Amino acid sequence: MEPQLLHTVTGQVATVVIRHPAKRNAMTAAMWGSLPPLLETLAADPGVRVLVLTGEGGTFCAGADISTLRGSPLEAQRLAVAAEEALAAFPGPTLAAVRGHCVGGGAQLAAACDLRFAEEGARFGVTPAKLGIVYPSSATRRLVSLVGPATAKYLLFSGELIGTERALRTGLVDEVLPAGELDGRVAEFTGILASRSSLTQAAAKEFANGRTDRDAHWEERARESGDTSEGVAAFLERRTPRFS
Incomplete structure (x- = not known):
């Protein structure tokens, strides 16, 4: 089967699937290059509120397809960084649903998501x-922000793999699910995310990612949207809010 990124949109949730079964979903140069425009298309869809990134079958992503690094490793890394940054910049919440190996470029993509749930x-x-x-400085800083400098150095210096128990303890993943329960939990949680205020989420994502000079912008957006009034009214009236 041709290595490619597949995508579906169900309700308000877009799912991007890494598919390269011959090499445990390793990312080719073409796959890295196709991710930013795909994310741009999904971000422009007003019906998409949440993005899930996962791998086909029992593996998330085994990293970069090493055969593509032989000719121009620097170009391959440039494509990987562009894909990582496009994923990190997606306007809505992003969640990596991880089974099996999440290694190298796969870990780079997972770390660029807002949340990570693992089986x-x-x-x-x-x-x-x-x-x-x-390893790119942007990816290194992102890893440090997730797990702290000591664990980031352990991972980067050694290249050793860690399991879900340590990944959860160090903050690399947010939830660990028993076998067979990952899809159900991801569907449940993305439904929760889609029901919340996208205004709150967008502002929180920007602030959490280090942008701290736009309080006035978001205060104005909040006034224009009416989300705060709607949220308070819905709470007092014991009904589901209808956010803009």
Whole structure:
């Protein structure tokens, strides 16, 4: 089967699936290059509120397809960084649903999502030290912000894989689900996210990602949207809010 990124939209949730079964969903240069325009298309869809990234079958993503690094590793890394940054910049909440191996470029993509839910038995690793690759500064900073400098150094220096117990303890993942329960929990939680105020989520995402100079902008947006009034009214009237 041709390596590719598949996508579906169900309700208000878009799901992007990494598909390269011959190489445990490793990302080719073409796949890295196709992710930013796909995300741009989904972000422009007013019906899409939440994005899920996952892998086909029992593996999330085994990293970059090493065969594509032989010719131009720097170009391959440039494509990976562009894909990572496009994912991090997606306007709505993003969630990585992880089964099996989430390694190298796969971990890079998962870390660029806002949240990570994993099935028990998943394995995580950041492996550039095994290939003599300098991990990008943007990806390194993002990893440090998730797990702290000590764990980030452990992962980057050694290239060793860790399991879900340590990933949960260090903050690399947010929830770990028993086998067979990941899809149901992801569907449940993305439904919760889609029901909440996108205004609150967008502002919180921007602030959490380090942008701290736009309080006045978001205060104005809040006044214009009427979400605060609607949220308070719905709470007092014991009904589901209808956010703009």
